[in-house]
Amino acid sequence: MLQAIGLTSTPRRDRPPAVDDLTFEARPGAVTALLGTAGSGKTTALRLMLELEPGRGITYFRGRPLHRIAHPPREVGVLLGDIPGHPSRTLRGQLRMLCAATGVPASRAGELVRAVGLDGLERRRIGTLPVGADRRLGLASALLGDPHTLLLDEPAAGLSPSESTWLYELIRAHAGDGGTVLYTTTDPKDAVRNADRVVTLDGGRLVADQDVTEFARTRLRPRVAVRTPQAARLAAVVTQEARAGRRSVEVVAEGGNRLSVYGSDCAAVGDTAFRHGVPIHRLAAEIGETADASPALRPPAGGARTEPGSGRQAGPGGLGSSVPAPGAPVPGAPVPRPSASGAPVLRPSVSGDLAAGEGGAARKPARSPLRPLRYEVHRLLGVPSTPLVVAAVLLGSVTLALLLGRGGSAALPAVLAGWPALSPLPPAALGAGLLGAFSFGEEYRYPALTTGRGAVPRRPGLLLAKLAVAAAVALTLGAAVVVVDLQVLRLVYGGELISVPRNWPTLCASWLGLVVGCSWAGVLGAGVFRAAAAGVAAVLAVPVAFVPLLQKVLTGPAVRSAAGLPARLREFAGPQWSPAVDRWLAGGLRVLGQPAGVALSLTLTGLLCAYVFTGLRRKARW
Structure with missing residues (x-):
């Protein structure tokens, strides 16, 4: 049961x-079906239900508002507009990434691919999918969490008649399995063909809430569609016979050789055409929309209105006594879901569906992704930008290392890192920062975690997962650059020219700390300013702006020194540790004490x- 009560969007300007x-x-x-013309407020209403739009009112999903549902993707499946995914990601990669975000097994992606008829397209890029396959992917994304409720905004937009028929059969199967569907x-006429109930909006207000039969009777009327080469003659004789028989028949010329006859039936029109020798090319009974809405659908001046066929008086919201007023208790008992009957493949069981929150107690929702680490790995490896950046970093580092090694004047650490004096950062640090910036930049450019188009969850789990994956990638990239550069230098210039310095542990710690720090700066910069370019700018700001400033401060006259800090920390901590720990702690402090380390830390x-x-x-604003 979905109950929307008093939904009102925040007005903008005047x-x-x-x-x-x-x-x-x-x-x-x-x-x-939520019916209305373009601009009538249908999409805004869905966004208000999903708490993606500021406003008043509340929506209950089986007795609970969305913010009190522990796992929203497992209760509500959503399709708003186009599929929010990176165009270079494959269809299979997109669904597996969303499986991790929803917290369902990865095998669910394969089940949904077969259920929505996308077999054979798993390796196609999202950006190359045709419109029909794109909508199928959107429906598969909405069904991933095996939700009870589906909210679909214009699900058949751009589809062919056959694809539209398939889509409505699929959502009909979902409803037949006990689910709730609102589209x-x-x-x-689309609402009459595919819905059981029609809610009509006009100017953001409820006009009518009717059963589909009552809606068809009050809003639509039957007609006979005729196609004949003698349309004008047939219209004249049908009108003449209707007047003679004192019947209310209206003939409307639809243009060309087509007529619409209201108030008659196929047999009567066919007999008239036969008697007057008028050839008929097409004769069919259809349902046509009335020119104006029935007066029964217009609210009285006082604001209250009577629902057609019910005799109930509805308040300003337009619903009768079956929906409680705002603030009144709402039935919270979940609706039992019967076993699948029509389409069993659509609803495989998902462990822990809603058992944790069925009691209705207030719980802090676990916003997606429910498996953040797995989600971040799928996000990173599912786009071609990651291998391209890694390949560019390795190629650039090798080229710079060969040029620096050929001159013989650069220090070995700078040669192995491919870091010339003119460059603010080595390629590995720039690449790690760029990949880190992509981690949040792609979330805002191609949002997949929510349908809010930019409303990326700021949960600690998501941030920690991005930082952990960025650090792992940075460490791997930093080590790979050093190993590859060293092997290439030995191959080109000979191994006897490459000697390992004594302070290699400190140099390794400084190098790995630099690439990890740059990757984290990219992650946080893109997360704060919601753009990958901002993350890259945060990475470049460290050597360009902060390091020169700190060098001036740190190279000034020193009054006191931090020498002996490890020993003082050992005395302060109480328990004694080995001299090796002292050496590691002193080495770490020396690394952090460098201008670049201080700048990165700050x-x-x-x-x-x-x-x-x-x-x-x-969070406070919303």
Whole structure:
């Protein structure tokens, strides 16, 4: 059961709200159509239900608002607009990534691919999918969590008639299995063909909430569609016979050789054409939309209205006594879901579906991704930009290492890192920062975690997963660059020219700390400013702006020294540790004491605080 109560969007400037006091319900086991013209507030209403739009009112999904559902993707499946995915990601990679975000097994992706008829397209890029396959992928994404409720915004937009028929059969099977389906449409005839109940909007307000039979009787009327080469003659004789028989028949010329006859039937029109010798090329009974809405659908001046055929008086929200007023208790008992009957492949069981939250107690929702580490790995490896960046870093480092080694004047660490004096950072650090910036930059450019188009969850688990994966990639990239450069230098110039320095542990720690710090700066910078370019700018700001400033501060006259800090820390801590720990601690302090280390530490601290602060502000605003 879906119950929307008093939904009202926040008006912008001096304009009226896009949705004004909207109240209705969508019952389980039925398909409900939200009908209205373009700009009537249908999409805004869906966004208000999903808490993606600022406003008033509340929506209950089986007795609970969305923010009190522990795992929203397993309760509500959503399709708003186009599929929010990277165009270079494969269809299979997209679904497996969303499986990790939803917390369902990866095998669910294969089941949905077969269920929605996308077999053979698993390796196709999302950006190359035709419109029909794109909508199928969107429906598969909505069904991943085996949700009870489906919210679909214009699901058949751009589809052929056969594809539209398939789509509505699929959502009909979902409703037949006990689920709730709410979809938006602008076509009244589409609503009559595919819905069980029609909720009509006009200007953001509820006009009518009717059973589909009542809607067809009050909003649509039957007609006879005729195609004949003598359209004008047939129209004249049909009208003449209707007047003679005192019958209310209206003949409308549709253009060319087509007529629409209202108030008659196929037999009567066919007999008239036969008697007058008029050839008929097509004769069919159809349902046509009335020119104006029935007066029964227009609310009275006082604001209240009577629902057609029910005799109930509805309030400003437009729904009768079956929906409680705002603030009244709402039935919270979950609707039992019967076993699959029509389409068993659509609803395989998902462990832990809603058992943790069925009692209705207030719980802090675990926003997606539910498996953040697995999600981040799929996100990183599912796009071609990752191997391209790694290949560019290795090629650039090898080229610079050969040029620096040929001159013989550069120090060995700079040669192995491919770091000339003119460059602010080596290629490995730039590549690690770029990959880190992509981790959040892609979330805002191609959002997949939510349908809010930019409303990326700021949960600690997601941030920690991105930092962990970015660090692992940076460490791997840094080690690979050194190994590859060393082998190439020995191959080209000979191994006797390459000697290992004594302080190699400190140099390795500094090198790996630099690449990891740059990757984290890219992650946090893109997360704070919501763009990959901002993450790259945060990486470059360390050597360009902060390091020169700190060098001036640190190279000034020193009054006191931090020498002996490990020994003082050991005395302060109490327990004694071995001299090896002292050496490691002193080495770590020396690494952090470098201008680049201090600058990176300060930058990361500032970005982390900004990330937390902007996340709290966002939560408070919404």
